Amino acid sequence: MASMIELIKELRERTGAGMMDCKKALEENASDVEKAVEWLREKGIAKAAKKAGRIAAEGMTYVKEKGQDAVVLEINSETDFVSKSDSFKELVVATADFLLENKPGCINCAKEATAELFTNATVKIGEKLDFRRFELVTKEENQVFGSYIHMGGKISVLLLIEGNVSKEDADNLAMHVAANAPLYITKEAITPEEREKELSIQVEAAKEDPKLSGKPEEMLKKILAGKVDKYFAESVLVEQEFLSYPDFKVGKWLQDHNAKVLKMIRYATGEGIQKREENFAEEVAKQMK
Numbered sequence: 443m444a445s446m447i448e449l450i451k452e453l454r455e456r457t458g459a460g461m462m463d464c465k466k467a468l469e470e471n472a473s474d475v476e477k478a479v480e481w482l483r484e485k486g487i488a489k490a491a492k493k494a495g496r497i498a499a500e501g502m503t504y505v506k507e508k509g510q511d512a513v514v515l516e517i518n519s520e521t522d523f524v525s526k527s528d529s530f531k532e533l534v535v536a537t538a539d540f541l542l543e544n545k546p547g548c549i550n551c552a553k554e555a556t557a558e559l560f561t562n563a564t565v566k567i568g569e570k571l572d573f574r575r576f577e578l579v580t581k582e583e584n585q586v587f588g589s590y591i592h593m594g595g596k597i598s599v600l601l602l603i604e605g606n607v608s609k610e611d612a613d614n615l616a617m618h619v620a621a622n623a624p625l626y627i628t629k630e631a632i633t634p635e636e637r638e639k640e641l642s643i644q645v646e647a648a649k650e651d652p653k654l655s656g657k658p659e660e661m662l663k664k665i666l667a668g669k670v671d672k673y674f675a676e677s678v679l680v681e682q683e684f685l686s687y688p689d690f691k692v693g694k695w696l697q698d699h700n701a702k703v704l705k706m707i708r709y710a711t712g713e714g715i716q717k718r719e720e721n722f723a724e725e726v727a728k729q730m731k
Contacts, residue, residue, distance in 0.1 A: 449473055457482050459565060482565065498572040501525045502595030503709040506538040512587045513541045514600040515576035516709050520569040525711075526594070533563045533571070534595070541576055549575060577707050585704070588612030592620045599708045605701025614686040619708055624679040627703050628693075632674055644669045679703060 444452075446468065453464040453475055459482050467485075471477035501518035502525050517534050519525045537556060546552040553560075553573050564571050579602050581587055586609055588601035599616040607615075626632055644666045648654045654662060675681040680693030680703075687695055696702055 446473070449475060449478075453478055453482075457562075457565065483562070485565075498570045499712045499715040501572075501574075501711055502530070502534055503591070503598035503711055504534045504538055504595055505589045505591060505598040505600045506535075506542065507587050507589060508542045510582075511542055511545075511578065511580050512589065512600055513538055513576055513578050514589075514598050514707050514709055515541065516574045516598075516711065518572040518574050518712065518715070519567070524567055524569050527567070529563065529567050530571075533559070533567075537573065541578060545578055549573070552576060575709070579705060579707070586612045588614075588616035590616035590620050592617075595711065597708065597710045600705075601703055601707075602705040603701055603703050605696070606699045607696075607701045611686070611699075615684070615692070615703075618682070618685040618692070619679065619706060621685060622679075622682050623708065623710075624682060624706070625677040626674070627679050627706050629674065629678055629681070632678075637670060637674070640670050640673055641666060644673075679706065 446465070449468055450461060450464045453459070453467065454461060456475075456479060457464070459467070463482060463485070464478070467478035467481045468475070471481055498518035498520050500520060500522045501516065503514065503516045505514040506512065515534070515538060517530075517537060519530060524530050536559060540556060540559070541552065544555065546555055556573060560571055560573060577600070579587070579600060581602055585602060585604045586607055588599070588603055588607075588609075588611075590599045590613055592598070597620045599619045601612060601616050601619065603612050603615070648662065648666060654665065657665065680691065680696065682692050684690050684692045684695050690698075
Protein backbone atom coordinates (compact mmCIF):
# COMPACT_ATOMS: atom_id res chain seq x y z
CA MET A 443 0.00 0.00 0.00
CA ALA A 444 1.30 3.44 -0.94
CA SER A 445 2.49 5.69 1.84
CA MET A 446 0.79 9.00 2.64
CA ILE A 447 3.74 10.88 1.09
CA GLU A 448 3.35 8.94 -2.17
CA LEU A 449 -0.41 9.56 -2.20
CA ILE A 450 0.09 13.28 -1.61
CA LYS A 451 2.63 13.39 -4.45
CA GLU A 452 0.20 11.64 -6.83
CA LEU A 453 -2.66 13.94 -5.82
CA ARG A 454 -0.55 17.05 -6.29
CA GLU A 455 0.53 15.91 -9.75
CA ARG A 456 -3.08 15.27 -10.76
CA THR A 457 -4.63 18.43 -9.33
CA GLY A 458 -1.86 20.96 -8.83
CA ALA A 459 -3.30 21.68 -5.37
CA GLY A 460 -1.10 22.56 -2.40
CA MET A 461 0.49 19.89 -0.21
CA MET A 462 -1.64 20.63 2.88
CA ASP A 463 -4.83 20.67 0.78
CA CYS A 464 -3.89 17.27 -0.65
CA LYS A 465 -3.16 15.89 2.82
CA LYS A 466 -6.52 17.17 4.10
CA ALA A 467 -8.34 15.70 1.10
CA LEU A 468 -6.80 12.27 1.67
CA GLU A 469 -7.59 12.37 5.38
CA GLU A 470 -11.21 13.28 4.67
CA ASN A 471 -11.56 10.45 2.16
CA ALA A 472 -9.78 7.53 3.82
CA SER A 473 -6.74 7.84 1.52
CA ASP A 474 -8.88 7.23 -1.58
CA VAL A 475 -7.17 9.26 -4.29
CA GLU A 476 -10.16 9.32 -6.67
CA LYS A 477 -12.48 10.60 -3.96
CA ALA A 478 -9.80 13.06 -2.86
CA VAL A 479 -9.64 14.46 -6.40
CA GLU A 480 -13.40 15.01 -6.37
CA TRP A 481 -13.21 16.53 -2.88
CA LEU A 482 -10.58 19.02 -4.03
CA ARG A 483 -12.61 19.91 -7.08
CA GLU A 484 -15.66 20.55 -4.94
CA LYS A 485 -13.64 22.71 -2.58
CA GLY A 486 -12.07 24.40 -5.56
CA ILE A 487 -15.48 25.39 -6.86
CA ALA A 488 -16.25 26.92 -3.46
CA LYS A 489 -12.93 28.78 -3.48
CA ALA A 490 -13.54 30.02 -6.99
CA ALA A 491 -16.93 31.38 -5.96
CA LYS A 492 -15.32 33.34 -3.12
CA LYS A 493 -12.97 34.92 -5.64
CA ALA A 494 -15.80 36.10 -7.90
CA GLY A 495 -15.86 39.58 -6.39
CA ARG A 496 -12.21 40.25 -7.12
CA ILE A 497 -11.00 42.17 -10.13
CA ALA A 498 -8.99 40.28 -12.74
CA ALA A 499 -7.27 43.04 -14.72
CA GLU A 500 -3.89 41.44 -15.43
CA GLY A 501 -3.35 38.37 -17.59
CA MET A 502 -2.37 37.92 -21.20
CA THR A 503 -3.61 37.99 -24.76
CA TYR A 504 -2.72 35.33 -27.29
CA VAL A 505 -3.09 34.61 -30.99
CA LYS A 506 -2.78 31.24 -32.69
CA GLU A 507 -3.16 30.06 -36.28
CA LYS A 508 -4.15 26.57 -37.37
CA GLY A 509 -4.64 25.92 -41.07
CA GLN A 510 -7.38 28.16 -42.42
CA ASP A 511 -8.42 29.32 -38.94
CA ALA A 512 -6.96 31.68 -36.38
CA VAL A 513 -8.03 32.93 -32.97
CA VAL A 514 -7.11 35.86 -30.75
CA LEU A 515 -8.16 35.82 -27.10
CA GLU A 516 -7.68 37.42 -23.70
CA ILE A 517 -7.69 35.70 -20.31
CA ASN A 518 -7.29 37.74 -17.14
CA SER A 519 -5.79 37.06 -13.73
CA GLU A 520 -5.62 39.16 -10.58
CA THR A 521 -1.85 39.63 -10.59
CA ASP A 522 0.89 40.04 -13.15
CA PHE A 523 2.91 37.43 -11.23
CA VAL A 524 0.33 34.73 -11.96
CA SER A 525 0.01 35.76 -15.62
CA LYS A 526 3.69 34.94 -16.08
CA SER A 527 3.43 31.48 -14.53
CA ASP A 528 3.63 28.30 -16.60
CA SER A 529 0.24 27.13 -15.31
CA PHE A 530 -1.49 30.28 -16.55
CA LYS A 531 0.24 30.15 -19.93
CA GLU A 532 -0.80 26.50 -20.28
CA LEU A 533 -4.41 27.53 -19.61
CA VAL A 534 -4.27 30.20 -22.31
CA VAL A 535 -2.82 27.81 -24.91
CA ALA A 536 -5.33 25.08 -23.98
CA THR A 537 -8.18 27.57 -24.36
CA ALA A 538 -6.90 28.67 -27.77
CA ASP A 539 -6.70 25.04 -28.90
CA PHE A 540 -10.25 24.42 -27.66
CA LEU A 541 -11.56 27.46 -29.56
CA LEU A 542 -9.88 26.44 -32.80
CA GLU A 543 -11.17 22.89 -32.47
CA ASN A 544 -14.75 23.62 -31.38
CA LYS A 545 -15.46 27.14 -32.75
CA PRO A 546 -18.04 28.27 -30.16
CA GLY A 547 -20.39 30.96 -31.39
CA CYS A 548 -20.17 33.43 -28.51
CA ILE A 549 -18.17 34.22 -25.37
CA ASN A 550 -20.89 32.87 -23.07
CA CYS A 551 -20.94 29.62 -25.07
CA ALA A 552 -17.16 29.42 -24.77
CA LYS A 553 -17.22 30.13 -21.02
CA GLU A 554 -19.82 27.43 -20.44
CA ALA A 555 -17.84 24.89 -22.45
CA THR A 556 -14.56 25.69 -20.65
CA ALA A 557 -16.03 26.05 -17.14
CA GLU A 558 -14.37 22.90 -15.83
CA LEU A 559 -11.02 23.86 -17.34
CA PHE A 560 -11.14 27.25 -15.63
CA THR A 561 -12.39 25.85 -12.31
CA ASN A 562 -9.50 23.41 -12.17
CA ALA A 563 -7.06 26.19 -13.12
CA THR A 564 -8.46 28.43 -10.36
CA VAL A 565 -7.87 25.67 -7.80
CA LYS A 566 -4.32 25.19 -9.02
CA ILE A 567 -3.40 28.87 -9.43
CA GLY A 568 -5.33 30.31 -6.49
CA GLU A 569 -6.66 33.47 -8.16
CA LYS A 570 -9.80 34.58 -9.90
CA LEU A 571 -9.44 33.94 -13.63
CA ASP A 572 -11.65 35.46 -16.30
CA PHE A 573 -12.05 34.32 -19.90
CA ARG A 574 -12.78 37.81 -21.17
CA ARG A 575 -13.04 37.69 -24.97
CA PHE A 576 -12.03 35.97 -28.19
CA GLU A 577 -12.52 36.22 -31.93
CA LEU A 578 -12.22 33.49 -34.51
CA VAL A 579 -11.29 34.24 -38.13
CA THR A 580 -11.29 31.94 -41.16
CA LYS A 581 -9.30 32.76 -44.29
CA GLU A 582 -10.00 31.85 -47.89
CA GLU A 583 -7.81 31.45 -50.95
CA ASN A 584 -5.64 34.49 -51.75
CA GLN A 585 -5.87 35.56 -48.10
CA VAL A 586 -3.22 35.46 -45.40
CA PHE A 587 -3.14 35.90 -41.65
CA GLY A 588 -0.85 38.43 -40.05
CA SER A 589 -0.24 37.78 -36.35
CA TYR A 590 1.99 39.19 -33.66
CA ILE A 591 2.34 38.82 -29.89
CA HIS A 592 4.10 41.63 -28.01
CA MET A 593 5.86 41.31 -24.64
CA GLY A 594 4.67 37.81 -23.89
CA GLY A 595 1.02 38.63 -24.48
CA LYS A 596 0.57 42.22 -23.32
CA ILE A 597 -0.68 42.94 -26.85
CA SER A 598 -1.81 40.50 -29.54
CA VAL A 599 -2.81 41.32 -33.11
CA LEU A 600 -4.57 39.28 -35.77
CA LEU A 601 -5.01 40.58 -39.32
CA LEU A 602 -6.80 39.09 -42.31
CA ILE A 603 -5.24 40.37 -45.53
CA GLU A 604 -6.30 39.74 -49.11
CA GLY A 605 -3.86 40.05 -51.99
CA ASN A 606 -0.24 39.47 -52.96
CA VAL A 607 1.30 39.64 -49.49
CA SER A 608 3.83 37.24 -47.98
CA LYS A 609 3.34 35.75 -44.54
CA GLU A 610 6.43 37.65 -43.33
CA ASP A 611 5.05 41.00 -44.48
CA ALA A 612 1.62 40.18 -43.04
CA ASP A 613 3.23 39.52 -39.66
CA ASN A 614 5.26 42.74 -39.99
CA LEU A 615 2.03 44.66 -40.53
CA ALA A 616 0.56 43.00 -37.45
CA MET A 617 3.60 44.19 -35.50
CA HIS A 618 2.97 47.69 -36.87
CA VAL A 619 -0.61 47.56 -35.60
CA ALA A 620 0.62 46.48 -32.16
CA ALA A 621 3.00 49.46 -32.02
CA ASN A 622 0.78 52.16 -33.56
CA ALA A 623 -2.64 51.10 -32.27
CA PRO A 624 -4.80 52.26 -35.21
CA LEU A 625 -8.53 52.35 -34.47
CA TYR A 626 -9.72 52.08 -38.06
CA ILE A 627 -8.50 50.38 -41.23
CA THR A 628 -9.69 53.18 -43.54
CA LYS A 629 -11.31 56.62 -43.19
CA GLU A 630 -14.56 55.16 -44.44
CA ALA A 631 -14.84 53.16 -41.22
CA ILE A 632 -15.18 56.36 -39.18
CA THR A 633 -18.85 57.06 -38.47
CA PRO A 634 -20.43 60.53 -38.76
CA GLU A 635 -21.21 60.35 -35.04
CA GLU A 636 -17.53 59.83 -34.21
CA ARG A 637 -16.53 62.76 -36.42
CA GLU A 638 -19.15 64.98 -34.80
CA LYS A 639 -17.94 64.02 -31.34
CA GLU A 640 -14.33 64.85 -32.20
CA LEU A 641 -15.40 68.15 -33.77
CA SER A 642 -17.19 69.15 -30.56
CA ILE A 643 -14.00 68.37 -28.62
CA GLN A 644 -11.96 70.56 -30.98
CA VAL A 645 -14.54 73.38 -30.71
CA GLU A 646 -14.22 73.37 -26.92
CA ALA A 647 -10.41 73.23 -27.14
CA ALA A 648 -10.43 76.19 -29.54
CA LYS A 649 -12.15 78.34 -26.92
CA GLU A 650 -9.05 77.94 -24.74
CA ASP A 651 -6.57 78.63 -27.56
CA PRO A 652 -5.64 82.33 -27.79
CA LYS A 653 -4.23 81.81 -31.29
CA LEU A 654 -7.71 80.99 -32.56
CA SER A 655 -9.62 83.79 -30.85
CA GLY A 656 -10.92 86.42 -33.24
CA LYS A 657 -10.54 84.23 -36.32
CA PRO A 658 -13.30 84.66 -38.95
CA GLU A 659 -15.96 81.95 -38.63
CA GLU A 660 -15.29 80.35 -42.01
CA MET A 661 -11.54 80.24 -41.37
CA LEU A 662 -12.14 78.73 -37.91
CA LYS A 663 -14.34 76.02 -39.40
CA LYS A 664 -11.60 75.06 -41.85
CA ILE A 665 -8.98 74.99 -39.07
CA LEU A 666 -11.14 72.82 -36.87
CA ALA A 667 -12.01 70.50 -39.74
CA GLY A 668 -8.27 70.14 -40.41
CA LYS A 669 -7.66 69.26 -36.77
CA VAL A 670 -10.37 66.60 -36.92
CA ASP A 671 -8.85 65.15 -40.11
CA LYS A 672 -5.40 65.09 -38.51
CA TYR A 673 -6.71 63.35 -35.38
CA PHE A 674 -8.39 60.60 -37.39
CA ALA A 675 -5.50 60.28 -39.85
CA GLU A 676 -3.28 59.27 -36.94
CA SER A 677 -5.85 56.61 -36.00
CA VAL A 678 -6.33 55.17 -39.51
CA LEU A 679 -4.10 52.25 -40.48
CA VAL A 680 -3.73 53.07 -44.17
CA GLU A 681 -2.68 56.66 -43.36
CA GLN A 682 0.18 55.60 -41.08
CA GLU A 683 3.81 55.21 -42.15
CA PHE A 684 4.63 51.49 -42.34
CA LEU A 685 7.21 50.59 -39.68
CA SER A 686 8.85 47.97 -41.88
CA TYR A 687 8.88 50.23 -44.96
CA PRO A 688 9.07 53.81 -43.63
CA ASP A 689 9.15 55.31 -47.13
CA PHE A 690 5.57 54.11 -47.64
CA LYS A 691 2.27 54.72 -45.95
CA VAL A 692 0.48 51.46 -45.22
CA GLY A 693 -2.20 52.32 -47.79
CA LYS A 694 0.32 52.89 -50.58
CA TRP A 695 2.21 49.72 -49.69
CA LEU A 696 -1.03 47.70 -49.79
CA GLN A 697 -1.97 49.32 -53.11
CA ASP A 698 1.40 48.35 -54.63
CA HIS A 699 0.74 44.76 -53.58
CA ASN A 700 -2.86 44.82 -54.83
CA ALA A 701 -3.89 44.01 -51.28
CA LYS A 702 -6.22 45.20 -48.56
CA VAL A 703 -6.77 44.52 -44.88
CA LEU A 704 -10.16 42.86 -44.41
CA LYS A 705 -10.06 42.51 -40.63
CA MET A 706 -7.93 44.02 -37.85
CA ILE A 707 -8.12 42.80 -34.25
CA ARG A 708 -5.85 44.25 -31.58
CA TYR A 709 -6.18 43.10 -27.96
CA ALA A 710 -4.25 44.79 -25.14
CA THR A 711 -4.30 43.11 -21.75
CA GLY A 712 -6.72 44.71 -19.33
CA GLU A 713 -7.79 47.57 -21.60
CA GLY A 714 -11.03 49.07 -20.39
CA ILE A 715 -10.94 47.24 -17.04
CA GLN A 716 -11.00 49.46 -13.98
CA LYS A 717 -8.34 48.16 -11.62
CA ARG A 718 -9.04 48.24 -7.91
CA GLU A 719 -6.57 50.31 -5.90
CA GLU A 720 -6.10 49.26 -2.29
CA ASN A 721 -3.92 50.40 0.53
CA PHE A 722 -1.07 47.90 0.88
CA ALA A 723 -1.14 47.97 4.69
CA GLU A 724 -4.88 47.33 4.66
CA GLU A 725 -4.43 44.44 2.25
CA VAL A 726 -1.81 42.84 4.52
CA ALA A 727 -4.11 43.29 7.49
CA LYS A 728 -6.91 41.52 5.61
CA GLN A 729 -4.64 38.59 4.87
CA MET A 730 -3.64 38.33 8.53
CA LYS A 731 -7.25 37.92 9.72
